Amino acid sequence: MAYRPVYYGEYLQLEKILEAQSPVSDEPGNEHAHDEMLFIVIHQAYELWFKQILFEVNSVVEIMNKPSINDNSADLQAIVHRLRRVVTIMRVLVQQIDILETMTPMDFLEFRDMLRPASGFQSWQFKILEARLGLQFDERHGQQYYVSQLNQKEIDLIRDAEKMPSVMNLLNQWLERMPFLDAQAFWGQDQGGHADTHPFWAEYEKRYSDSLAEAEKSNLQAFRQIFYGAEPQAHRRLSPQACRSALFIMLYRGYPMLELPFQLLEVMLEIDNQLGSWRYRHINMVRRMIGSRIGTGGSTGAGYLQGAMDKHYIFREIAQLNSFLLDRRRLPALPSSLTGKLGFQF
């Protein structure tokens, strides 16, 4: 089959992209500010990378949203591979702040006031990304700015994203479907749905309790609430059943069947880690650039950003599970009917 010849500049639509930098300081009546070009280009570069990240995350959601993810297919591989790409891009996004920091606060002041009320706060792609990963509106810091600073079209786009299945919801559902903790199938006992009398968990809880120092004994109460809690807990996105599966994956990841699921949990923590690093670098840059002044978007500036940084860790419930790990030598041995399933099968 003959393909039509493609020309580099046309294919990449460079004319559009390279004509899309219009500094306000070059508008009639304003005074040219040299660093405004850098400021525009860097924001555009961020937005392009946000687009690519969303493309990857949307495709991951699509795979995870299937009624079941077939472990014998390339599905799980593709999810982990694409989320790793997201992490790699995020690392570049953190690094890019170095470039912006070559602009001094005085350079910024030359055009800052011309930008009001534009602000990175109005990056709807960033907010959609947070939503698609799993951040809900009622968990957002500074909800008032969300409504006051964005235009209606973009609020609607973000609201729509908040209603769609997110990586976090789908992770919860996937963990709940994990078959390896079926008491009847692998431990030969029917638990009647009570997790705390499951032979594995009853033993694990005992060993975990023995491992705690006196000052840590309150962890046991948290253990029972997180892994067996019957009452729905506000703002928790992982159910007790999903938490049990996730902890089990972390504990027994040495078995081949659990290695890729473990990597999935890890890559999610790395996404939070990189987003957190970006927020941290951004806040420090903001403090250095504008000190204690309010942001162009009208928020309290660094104070608002610090609040968002503390509140917007999306996968923190996975990180929290690390409080309930046991050292390998204390792990309960698994029944052979289960270890057979967790190894390679030919």
Ligand code: HEM
């Ligand atoms: C001179 C450089 C920058 C300064 C002084 C700055 C300042 C701020 C401030 C003060 C806010 C809080 C909202 C407001 O009141 O405006 C904010 C939010 C934000 N900025 Fe920047 N920013 C800078 C560069 C960037 C760059 C390069 C990006 C890349 C896209 C970016 C993305 C964002 C995002 C996504 C938010 C919203 C964060 C959230 O709501 O959690 N900013 N910025």
